[in-house]
Amino acid sequence: MSYEAWIILTGSLVGLTCGITGCFLILRKMTMLADAISHTVLLGIVGAFLISHSLDGIFMLVGAAAVGLLTAFLVQLLDTGGVQSDASIGVVFTSLFAIGVLLISLFAGNIHLDVDHALMGEITFVPWDTVPLFGVEGVPKAVWMLGFVLCMNLLIIILFYKELKISSFDPAMAAAIGLPVLFIHYLLMGMVSLSTVASFDSVGAILVVAMLIVPGATAYLLTEKLSVMLVLSGVVGVMSAIIGYYAAVWFNVSIAGSMSTAAGVIFTLVFFLSPTHGLIAKKMVRRKYSAEN
Template identity: 60%
Template sequence: MSYTAWILLTASLVGISCGVVGVFLILRKMAMMADAISHTVLLGIVVAYLLTQSLSGIHMVIGAAVAGILTTYFVQWFHSRGVGQDASIGVVFTTLFAIGVILIATKVGNAHLDVQHALMGEISFVPWNTVTVPMLGSIPLATLMLIIVLFIVVVVIGLFYKEWKLTTFDPALAASIGIPVLGLHYLFMTLVSITTVASFDAVGAIMVVAMLIAPAAAAYLWTDKLHVMLFLSAAFGVMSAVLGYYFALWIDSSISGSMAFATGLIFLISFVLSPRHGMLSNWLRPGTKGQVPRPD
């Protein structure tokens, strides 16, 4: 594959993985958890590096997943003790992110790990860091990791699809019939964490947040059916990757930044033009109310 094709494939995998996971974040009204986890995984990555002195390997995913779970646990713990959800998220993620920044500044030294790299990433370098895979040949490491993570996300959501629907739309009913709501909550946050860290090195935290929230929010405006929303969110993620890449070439700017901008542009178009919940349709049909996607 060509240099451009690898970049587009890698970014599209980010868009699909984040788009699918982001749907459940939006429906559970946990969009800001995406911002929190995308920043606090930095602490997990730094700690994993300090323990292993290596910037590649499964330990990076494990470290990020643990940091994501700790973020979720602390937010839930503070919230259960009377602190507001938004305040809990703000306090936990800024504190854990700050610890990660301090460790980078004081302990990491000359390793290729810095705050700017963590926030913005550098997807243009992805095609140069390759590994050899049987039957596939030479493939960028970031692309391979994203393929594995996408497979995990699809399998886990597919296996527990009915449980995800019920715990998303009616957690009280799910708990009453014996579904482990809290366990599924932490499993879902683990998916968010590994999706985030798989995207982290290539595109940085800013694009991860954009891909987790904007495509799902745009899809929410187009449909009331959950399975359609999942498909549309993934499709919008891919569209954002492709449009953002060529826009970056056109204006000679940051590729990741342009892709994040494209997610916002797609959401804006959806907000204005979506036939059911868009601003234009609501203006033409006064009194139209938005509906939550049905647990089909």
């Protein structure tokens, strides 16, 4: 594959992996928790490096998953302790992210981890960082990681689709019929954490947040069926990556920033033009209702 194709494939895998996971965050009204986790995983990555002295993918996945679950646990703990949910997210998010930044400054100054890299990423370097696996040479490490996490997320969604669906739409009913609501909650947080760290090194936290939230929000405006929402979210994520890449080349700007912008543009179009939930459609329904009455 060409240099350009690897970058587009990486961005598309980020859009798919984060997009389908983000649908459940949209339904649960937990999008800001995704923002928090996408930043606090920096602590997990630094911690994994300090323990293992390696930036191999498996160590980063384990470290990020652990800190992602810790973030969700601390937010839940503060929330049940009487602190407002948005304040809980703010306290945990800033505290753990700040600890990660301090650890980078103190112990990881000689490696390629830094705050700017963590926030913006550098997808243009992805094709050069290759890892041979299963006898296949020349495949970027980011593609292997994203492909693995995507397959794992899809497997979890298939195996726990009913539980995820019911607990997302009606958690009280899910608890009443005996579904393990807390387990499903932390399972989803683990999916978010793994999706974040798989995308983190190549595209940075900004694009991760965009892909976790915007494709799902876009799909939410287009359908009322969860299965269709998951497919549409993945399609929007891939479209954002492709359009964003070519726009970045055309205007000579940041690729990750351009992909995030493309996702925002697609959402804006759908927000106005959606046949059921779009702003124009709603105004037309109001006018029709006013005319009839």
